[in-house]
Amino acid sequence: MSTEGGPQAAAAARLPAEHAAWLRALASLARRPLALAMGLPLLAGLLLLVQAAALARALQRIVADGADLAQAWPPLALAAALVLVRAALLWWAERAGQQAAEAVKLAARRALFAHLLEAGVLWSRARPSGELADALGTQAEALDGYFAGYLPALAGAAVLPLLFCAVLAGFDVVAALGLALTVPAIPLFMALVGWGAGAASRRHAAALARLSGLFADRVRGLLTLRLHGRAEAEQARVRAASEALRERTMAVLRIAFLSSAVLEFFAALGVAGVALYFGLSYLRLIDLRAAPLTLETGLFCLLMAPEVYLPLRRLAAHYHDRAAARGAVAQIASLYGTLPDPAPAAPAVDAGAPPAGPRRLEIAGLRVPMRAGATLRLEGPVAVAPGEWIALTGPSGSGKSTLLEALAGLREHDGRLELAGLAPRAWPQAALRRELLLIPQRPWLLPGSIADNLRLAAPQADPAALWQALRQAALDEVVRALPRGLDMPLGQRGQGLSGGQLQRLALARMYLADPRIVLLDEPTAHLDAATRDRVLAALARFAAGRTLVVATHDPAVVALASRLWEVLPDGRVVAA
Numbered sequence: 001m002s003t004e005g006g007p008q009a010a011a012a013a014r015l016p017a018e019h020a021a022w023l024r025a026l027a028s029l030a031r032r033p034l035a036l037a038m039g040l041p042l043l044a045g046l047l048l049l050v051q052a053a054a055l056a057r058a059l060q061r062i063v064a065d066g067a068d069l070a071q072a073w074p075p076l077a078l079a080a081a082l083v084l085v086r087a088a089l090l091w092w093a094e095r096a097g098q099q100a101a102e103a104v105k106l107a108a109r110r111a112l113f114a115h116l117l118e119a120g121v122l123w124s125r126a127r128p129s130g131e132l133a134d135a136l137g138t139q140a141e142a143l144d145g146y147f148a149g150y151l152p153a154l155a156g157a158a159v160l161p162l163l164f165c166a167v168l169a170g171f172d173v174v175a176a177l178g179l180a181l182t183v184p185a186i187p188l189f190m191a192l193v194g195w196g197a198g199a200a201s202r203r204h205a206a207a208l209a210r211l212s213g214l215f216a217d218r219v220r221g222l223l224t225l226r227l228h229g230r231a232e233a234e235q236a237r238v239r240a241a242s243e244a245l246r247e248r249t250m251a252v253l254r255i256a257f258l259s260s261a262v263l264e265f266f267a268a269l270g271v272a273g274v275a276l277y278f279g280l281s282y283l284r285l286i287d288l289r290a291a292p293l294t295l296e297t298g299l300f301c302l303l304m305a306p307e308v309y310l311p312l313r314r315l316a317a318h319y320h321d322r323a324a325a326r327g328a329v330a331q332i333a334s335l336y337g338t339l340p341d342p343a344p345a346a347p348a349v350d351a352g353a354p355p356a357g358p359r360r361l362e363i364a365g366l367r368v369p370m371r372a373g374a375t376l377r378l379e380g381p382v383a384v385a386p387g388e389w390i391a392l393t394g395p396s397g398s399g400k401s402t403l404l405e406a407l408a409g410l411r412e413h414d415g416r417l418e419l420a421g422l423a424p425r426a427w428p429q430a431a432l433r434r435e436l437l438l439i440p441q442r443p444w445l446l447p448g449s450i451a452d453n454l455r456l457a458a459p460q461a462d463p464a465a466l467w468q469a470l471r472q473a474a475l476d477e478v479v480r481a482l483p484r485g486l487d488m489p490l491g492q493r494g495q496g497l498s499g500g501q502l503q504r505l506a507l508a509r510m511y512l513a514d515p516r517i518v519l520l521d522e523p524t525a526h527l528d529a530a531t532r533d534r535v536l537a538a539l540a541r542f543a544a545g546r547t548l549v550v551a552t553h554d555p556a557v558v559a560l561a562s563r564l565w566e567v568l569p570d571g572r573v574v575a576a
Contacts, residue, residue: 018333018339019326019329019330019333019339022329022339022342023146023325023329025341025342025343026104026107026108026143026147026342027100027104027147027151029103029104029107029342029343030099030100030101030103030104030107030147033096033097033099033100033103034096034097034100034147034151034152036092036093036096037093037094037096037097037100037148037151037152038093038151038152038155038156039093039155040089040090040092040093040096041089041090041093041152041155041156041160041311042155042156042159042160043089044086044089044090044093045156045159045160045163045164045307045311046163047082047085047086047089048082048086048304048307049164049167049304050078050082051078051079051082051083051086052300052303052304052307053300054075054076054078054079054082055075055076055079055299055303056295056296056297056299056300056303057075057296058072058075058076058079059072059295059296059299060294060295060296060299061075063295064294064295064296093152094148097147097148097149097151097152098148100147100148101143101144101145101146101147101148104143104147105140105141105143105144107342108140108143108342109136109140110342111340111341111342112135112136112140112332112336112340113136114340115336115338115340116132120410121410122405122410122411127335131335132335135331135332135335135336138328139328139331139332140328142324142325142327142328143325143328143329144321145318145320145321145324145325146321146322146324146325149317149318149321150315150318150319150321150322150325153311153314153315153317153318154315156311156314156315157311157312157314157315159311160307160308160310160311161179161183161308161309161311161312162183164179164304164307164308165179165180165183165308167304168301168304168308171297171300171301172289172293172297172301174277174288174289175274175277175278175301175305178270178273178274178277179270179274179305179308182266182267182269182270182273183270183308183309183312185266266309267306267309267312267313270305270308270309271305271306271309274301274302274305275302275305278293278298278301278302281293281298282298359386359419359420359435359516359517359547360383360384360385360386360419360420360421361383361384361407361418361419361517361547362381362382362383362384362416362417362418362419362421363378363380363381363382363383363384363415363416363417363418364379364380364381364382364415364416365379365380365414365415365416366378366379366380366406366413366414366415366416366417366573367413367414367415368399368402368403368406368411368412368413369411369412369413370399370402370571374399374571375571376399376402376403376406376567376571376573377571377572377573378403378415378565378572378573378575379572380416380575381416382575384547384549384563385547386516386545386546386547387543387544387545387546387547388547388548388562388563389543389548389550389560389561389562389563390547390548390549390550390561390562390563390564390565391550391552391557391558391560391561391563391564391565392404392549392550392551392552392565392566392567393551393552393553393558393564393565393566393567394566394567394568394569395567395569396553398567398568398569398571399567399571400521400551400567401440401441401521401551403551403567403573404438404440404519404520404521404549404551405438407424407438407519407549408424408436408438408519409423409424409425409427409432409436410438419432419436419517424436434513434515435515435516435517436515436516436517436518436519437510437513437515437517437518437519438519438521439503439506439507439510439518439519439520439521439523440521441503441521441522441525442502443502443503443505443506443509445490445502445505445506447489447490447491448489448490449484449486449487449488449489449490450479450482450485450486450487450488450490450505451463451466451486451487453490453505453509454466454469454470454486454505454508454509454512456509457509457510457512457513458512458513461512463486465512466486466508466512467486468511469508469509469511469512470508472507472508472511472538472542473504473505473507473508473511473535473538474504474531474534474535474538475501475504475505475507475508478501498526499525499526500525500526500527500531503522503523503525503526503527504527504531504535507523507535507539510542511542515546516546516547517546517547517548517549518543518546518547518548518549519548519549519550520548520549520550520551520552521550521551522551522552522553522554523535523539523550523552523557524536524552524554524556524557525553525554532554532556533556536556536557536560540560549565563575563576564576
């Protein structure tokens, strides 16, 4: 067994309190089906005692008492009926367990997705998209076996072996004592093996998440890798990550098989000991009973001896589900930085109407954290009225994009930043997104047609409106020349169009959205002079009565602006 991680791995085997609380919160969302999944096997276990007693009574009458089949028919019929009833109860329990697991997985995915949306695009952009997708898919799926199999098996293993031993003690104390001595050893050794299983499962979950993220990122950037001659090197890297995952998987399986071997050893030892005891007793080689040993007593005890260990066998079969679920929870907590509340929250509603009055932007003492501990500072006070065009200039990497994201309400900041008298975070978000639009240097486009991407801004727009928006963005001639026109499909991140064409497609989407405040990041960076002039002329017409803040290095854009903000290398923003 691997000892990777040493004492740290052993310490990590203890489930953190917040992880356990999250699993309990998930379980509370499926309380009724989970109660059925845990309670029905207990009822089936009680009926098993009656079934075994009825079968032992029937065999006693036929074999020992010499009765005919008609006299033994009632207990045989009862045993047969109980077999059917127990089968139905166990089927119902398994179905309830699956219902509980599906409800839990749905709640977990909803909570993770809600947290992803609430955290915003900057949070998700800072994390590997493949790992985020893996958390919603594979890691949430790993909870299935824990709720559908492990928890019901745990309830049965905690109650039924002790109950069976107590009932057997009424028939034969020695047999019950022999079984009772071996039963506690199984959970003890399983727990010892489980420490290694938990650590191995966490390492496996982390390796799977890394592989998922690595594969998704490489597929998305496959064209770039081929252009730079890195396809073979990245192929080797994915192969190495896959081999590492295989080794982790085999380590988990080795520990699972070890756990099963421990269980089978003690179960075989206990059943063999009971059979040997009764065999020697029937041969009168030993006599440890106060009363004579009947066939009915011996048969009942021998029928029940394997059943004492069956709940523990079920627990062992699902024990790896526990380790997998704990590993998945740890991976989710590591990726998200927290475990989102799985309780169903009320749908987010933008309460209240947007503020009335002019969309005046007011800034004073603004502080925006940047990477490497730097801070962007705009002292002010500065007021931007509707109809003003601000050109935001400065060296590359000085923080122009960061300032635009702060103005859009996407970045945390200190100081005063208000739009129509309210901070962007205080606005009803749906209203804010209707009135304020940010177009970054790399606009987001979904895999779909050009029309699909345009209709993100105006779902009901007809083809005439789409062509008008493309004309304003100086992109209509390019789209008409495409084989399928508006129905031309785009790949991931707009693959199929150049950088300048993607920027103009985002501008066309802006014309359809018709916002009151527009934040643009280098809108002319990839355009030739003639196309730039067309784009700027249309943008100038659109800007009438609207507020524009444009980050740019282009003197032509600066010349059209009514005011200038300059970001200095030390992070200060000077408003001229």
